[in-house]
Amino acid sequence: MNRSPIFQLTVCRLNTQCSFTLTCWSENQQLQANLEYPRELERLYEAWQCLYPKAYLSLPRGRGEEGGGLTPSSLDPQNQLEEAKQSLLWTFNQWLGEHALLNIREKIQSEASRQTPENKGVDLLVACNSIDLVRLPWEAWDLNSEAIRISRTVINVENEPVSTQTNFRRGKARILVVLTDTSELSLNKDREAVRQLSKVAEVCRLKFKLGQNAKEFKQQFVTHLRDERGWDALIFAGHSDETPLTGGSFELAPGVTLSMSEVEEQFAQAKNQGLRVAIFNSCKGLRIAESLIKLGLSQVVVMREKIHDRVAPAFLDKFCQSLTRGKDVQEAVQDACNYFKSEKITYPSAYLIPSLFRRPFRAELFRIEPSPLKQAWRDWKPTRREAIALSSVLLFSLMLPVQDLLLDVRTLAQAFYRHQTKQLPREASPPVRLIAIDQESINEANETIKEFETFPMERAYLAQLVRRLSELNVRTIGIDYLLSTQEPRQKQLSEAIESAVKQQSIWFVFAIDNRQNKKVFSEIATPQWSLQGDLNFWRWYVELPTKATCSSSCPFAYLLALSHTLNQSLSLTGLPQPNLQNRTEFQQELSDYLNTEKGQKNAIASLKQTYSPFGWRSILDFSIPPEQVYERMSSGEFLKSAFPGSELHQQIRQQTVVIASGGYPEAGDNFSLPLAVQYWRRVQNSSQPKAEELPSVFTGGEAHAYMIHHLLSQHRVTLIPSFWMVLLVALLGKGMTLILLKQQIKQREQWKLGLVGATGAYGVVGFQAYLWSSVLIPWFLPSVMFWFYVLSVL
Known part of the structure; x- marks a missing residue:
């Protein structure tokens, strides 16, 4: 369960004024601000939008006036696009960085700075009242924190009662994949990308066959969508477009186009049977996203602008890779965008195109749940810090000087404990x-x-x-x-x-x-x-x-x-004796x-x-x-x-x-004198009427x-190696962190006192186990390992 704080920023434009309302759902409070909308931002956006298709020579996944062949200008289109992008982003961040929004920014940033092991950051959902605002690259808002994850939502989304919320399917995830085959698009790489999901989910690919009746295929899609077994995710790759009056449209096959208004009931039924997320790897999907979010889907991934045939399969490939690794849909989108950002020359401005729309009242992000074994491994596998700490402590436990020192101190403590508790062996002639x-x-x-x-x-x-x-x-x-x-x-x-x-x-x-x-x-x-x-x-x-x-x-x-x-x-008979x-x-x-x-x-x-x-x-x-x-x-x-x-x-x-x-x-x-022997010699010498000089060596x-x-x-007396105890305690410490993460902060304070007492009790039990069972249980390094895990949460 995602426990990160969720903020919704509602941006409403009226003429030249924009009102900003920040809502924190966990605190049920709001912050408001007003800001002048810069006309320059519209011009810069239109310039960037015009240059974006010209930087690619292949066909975009959409149809329109500029969809055909493009004649490159005498200037480098890619360089022009980069300049236009930087101007757009600079002006956009300057606008959002004005003093009027200071309280809103500080509220989000301060919450993001309070990261804990179960709260890895803040989710900021942006909702806009006009399509011009929605088109802006809100994901590129520079809030000076990597812990702030920006996604989208829709204004005036009604909160569903708990009783009617979707009961998520159990078992292996089911994914319906629809790939549009046209003469204009090559979807071979898309098929390869989706094939990765077959390792972790049940994937059904719906494909239009040549010669198939268009109406029959449309009915086939609708039938699959309403499958009683339900789907967890829908992936569509092909053509789509913004059609404001019908909530967007997408092309299933040549001559087979569906408007969202035509399939509202089918998508609503699919949602009730478990459909949580839809991914439209196609052009201009803003209207589709708004329609599906209003229908009740938890998350929708779309491309706000035209997406080109070089970019689309690369996005789907990176997206599916992340899903197969157990990441949630937001992390998968971010991974794909980060890849595009690192490959700016190959994919200019591509990282600004994908957007994730979410319902603010459904905080749980879609991820493909692994098998119970994989789920256990995901929960129990050490983090990078834990792996470094565990490796370091294990290395120390194998170092002979460290072993000698710890054994020397441990036997000294055992001698002191034995002496003070008067648990010495019965006196007998040595x-x-x-x-x-x-x-x-x-x-x-x-x-x-x-x-x-x-x-x-x-x-x-x-x-x-x-x-x-x-x-x-x-x-x-x-x-x-x-x-x-x-x-x-x-x-x-x-x-x-x-x-x-x-x-x-x-x-x-x-x-x-x-x-x-x-x-x-x-x-x-x-x-x-x-x-x-x-x-x-x-x-x-x-x-x-x-x-x-x-x-x-x-x-x-x-x-x-x-x-x-x-x-x-x-009296032994037959016992051999030494004989010259x-x-x-x-x-x-x-x-x-x-x-x-x-x-x-x-x-x-x-x-x-x-x-x-x-x-x-x-x-x-x-x-x-x-x-x-x-x-x-x-x-x-x-x-x-x-x-x-x-x-x-x-x-x-x-x-x-x-x-x-x-x-x-x-x-x-x-040899150097063991500390325990030195202790006993001092005890014995102190009881003598005349103190003697104690030997400084052990022969x-x-x-x-x-x-x-x-x-x-x-x-x-059997010595359990510190190496084995550190491994055992590392498992115990990891398990304790999983327990503590489920506790409230006040409860953790109580746990802290209990764990301090338990550590002391572990030492006493170790002392008594030494005396009763002749087993030396290491204490220091295992305790260090245990408290490293616990303190990372406390």
Whole structure:
């Protein structure tokens, strides 16, 4: 429904005076003004009207004295026409720009400036009391606003009661097309133009056949016009003329001419059966337009002057193109006129000829309604601004720095929410013991180990840690250092590892780098009795293996979690153990065991290695405090501690131990500190009697510890990508705009408050979904997208 404000400007001429009355139907008010009619305007119009046919060499679609061959003057007729047109339009706009009409112009312009998504401008309908005024190019009135659409109407059109208004047809539009075949006109291009409508409407073409009786064809036209199924539109192309006494006439075929007075009843019946618009692509159609509007048709398109055989098919082609694209009849006429205006040389002055006549009481403009799917697409398809905004937000959602930043802030907010609402996980002994080689421990070790190296890490120092862990009978040890090169004092490390495997059957998981093909140096450990896991991970996601049984390379943290799960059940029968005498790879033996029913039940089922839908990733849940994920000890403190018989000794035996860097500068695996982890460290530090300096980095060992914790505790937080949520919210936002457009302005203010609350509630629901369902729902970019749509209406 067209909701644009409708103004009617009634112009009445009495001798040399013109009265202007502006009526706004929505406000039921009028503005009036009087203006002297310039005689010069008549002369300029007649000069332009005389020159217009001479600029074309082909036959016009009409008959008259000047319809035959034209002898060009010595001057360029087209250039003369251009000068005459400019003089006419300048004088016309000067007249309408006089001060007496200031209030009328300002009223129209001010209303046009108040554009909203449902009100794209103003419709100005011009009605004149004399044919001389009607002929003037009112559509060319320069009101300094593209939002003002000028069309025509007829004076003293009676408003029909609602009960007798036409009930529009439903279903596919039906269009009756009448093309006049004469020896003087070539309508092949007209047929091609009308053929476009067959894609979106049911088109019936009525054509006079050679040898057909003229009276029979006239009756055939009348019968078609009164078809009980009704027509939505009538398109006529051929000859027509102004006959004031009979309301205009048009030629159906050679020797078959109809006056409007002859077919008034038939057109009235067709109108009652659904006929809404008539298009007469023929000459001098002003009288025809007035007759049909008075009969009750909603809209009529006619040519006020002669239309030439070069112009007519071009107009019909552009007009039909616009109709097939779902545009209304006014937009279709404007598109055709704009085309003529852009092609002034080919079609001089042609854009001044077409006019749309409308009934002011029927605001709905005719358009060919698309199918339900096409109608839905027309309503839901993004505008240019919406498409740009959506593309920009989607692009941002795919940028890795933006993803990292938003995830960092989101997990910080989640940590704060979890802490303030006291929804922390139940306290339990962390499953991971992180032995961190920090700078302080390195400084202490420098006093006992000469020429201590940090890159690569001193092998003798690692040997000390391994021997100490072996003495404590730790079952699973992970070494988060690449041991791929031969280094001094390497033998001490290899002997310590082999001794631990031989005496305690300790499971060792070594970090390797599959990207750079860096494996464990064979003299330190061999695949026959150790496990090797890839230390690479995508920040900050939980790395999972291709296969749960780890038949091929597995992530470092997953192998440690798997080893810990198996080592907790000492009573498992058939479980392979690391053995220095093994000839087959230990990882292959382990994979074979996991493929058995017993292995599936005791290990794979415990880890519950499930993959997220659509390839979505699981993230490290930094909303859980680090102290509930792992227990961190500096390597120096670990070597000095007295474990045997202590509670700490019993605790460490139940944990997976990871030897990793503690944040010293040369480590090579230091990351920027996640905001959520920084928050937890500050919370923990504030509760200490003596504040300590907080670490400024987050190590790869800590990231692996989080992964091990999540795998062992079956804690999987699935991240829904912002990209998908932005698309979903864009649909929601578009739907909301369609709802808001139907609301009054006061109601929209109420909606605004509700939507602000809904956005906040969406955030709270997202926080709780994270805790209850382990799903991270993005908030920021989807909210930005949603409010872009909503604010465009509000």
